[in-house]
Amino acid sequence: MNQLCSVLAIKYPIIQGGMGNISSPKLVAAVSNAGGLGTIGCGTMTPEEVEKRIVATKQLTQKPFALNVPINVSPYTKELLQLAITQKVPVVSLSAGNPTLYIEKLHAHHIRVIAVVASVKHAIKAEQGGADVIVAEGFEAAGINSDLELTTFTLIPQVVDAVSVPVVAAGGVGDGRGLAASFMLGAAGVQMGTRFIATQEMPVHPTYKQRLLDATDVETVILGRSIGQVRRVLCSPYASSLLADEAIGIKLTDYQERTSETYHIKGAIEGNEQGGFMNSGQIAGIIQDLPTVATLIERMMDDAQQCLNRTLLNHFTDSVWGVQS
Structure with a gap:
């Protein structure tokens, strides 16, 4: 079994990123039910608001899901982590701050911890602090980002070389080609936000989805x-x-x-x-449709397998190396 799937008890190595205050139980449950890991983004919501979304998500899925707490963004970090413990949320994702202060307490309650980082230095510190999974997010990603401006293609292999826990690629991934490329860079899976916005289950305004469908590469x-x-x-x-x-x-x-x-x-x-x-992440430029979450995930897995099969086949042909037969 894929190492990431084993750690998180999921079928497919695809994680939905937290989406702040627009996070939807309907989307979270759809991702988890389809075999990925759905994520409730806490944003700046109160613990009471987040608890309602946790309860709603539990009513829609029996599969594992995560709670994303943006440490330095939320004014309720400690209360939200206690809520995760009380509600027995199986996975907590920590971003926008130092996750090492909270991992031991979450582990004491058998909660898996994902640390979202944007550099090798922070990945190493997160692993040393006990993180079970590292999400390495490149500058292509949507929303709050790192001013280091490291791209996914350069960041992932360096983080993979630096840590031993599963590494997840985030930023610039939206289809099976991106998933396959992430595997080739050494990642155990991917995290996506923008691509999941453009699905049937995500209850955002139709204008938002249409903007993603119409987006160019410089949108x-x-x-x-x-x-x-x-x-x-x-x-x-x-x-x-x-x-x-x-x-x-x-x-x-x-x-x-x-x-x-x-x-x-x-x-x-x-x-x-x-x-x-x-x-929106830069991946908006490749979005062409509004599938169901299940269709998107299954299609990504199939397309990634086909990409990897073609790559393996081509590596054994002279044309790849520019050799004339």
């Missing part, structure tokens, strides 16, 4: 470079206005307010591109 933009708090979103009037304010010098507090979950919801849930933003 996303980075906000926050000028203040070191970067976020990748779809191009939009709201994003353009933020970039214009950055160009003349935006205050940190103003930027944080205007990229808060309030404006994420306005864009993603309400479809208001003038008054809010829509997170």
Whole structure:
């Protein structure tokens, strides 16, 4: 069995990324029921709001799912981790902060811990702190991102070489080719966010899904470079206005307010591109349809197998090495 699947008790090595306050029990359950690992993103929600989503998810699936806690983003980190323990959530994903402070307590309650990192240094520290799985996220990813700007293609093999626990590739993965490529780089699986937005089960505004279907390869933009708090979103009037304010010098507090979950919801849930933003990774450019989650996952697994089979076959032909027979 795939090492990641064994550790997380799932069928397929595909994890759904946390999606902040727009996280949906319907999507989480669909991913888990299809054999992957669905994830409830806590964002900045209160423990009471998160608990409702945990309960709703449990009513829709008997399969393992995860709770993503963005350590330095949520004002309720300790309470949410206690909630995970109380509700017996099988997996907790820790991002946007130092996960090592919390792993021992979660392990004491038999909870598997995923640490989301953006560099080799942080991957090593997370493994030393006891993380069961490392998600290495490249700069292609959607939403809050690292200002280190390391790409998935360069980050994954370096992290794989540095740690012994399963490594998951995140950022720039949206189909079977990306899954196969991740395997070739040494990853044990992938984590996807944007691609799962464009599925039938994700209850975001239709405008958001249509924007992903229509997206080109240059449809996303980075906000926050000028203040070191970067976020990748779809191009939009709201994003353009933020970039214009950055160009003349935006205050940190103003930027944080205007990229808060309030404006994420306005864009993603309400479809208001003038008054809010829509997170998106660069993978948006390859999205062409809105399948069910189960169809997407099965298709990815089949396509990845075909890609790997072709690669193995081609490596034994002279044409790969440029040799003329």
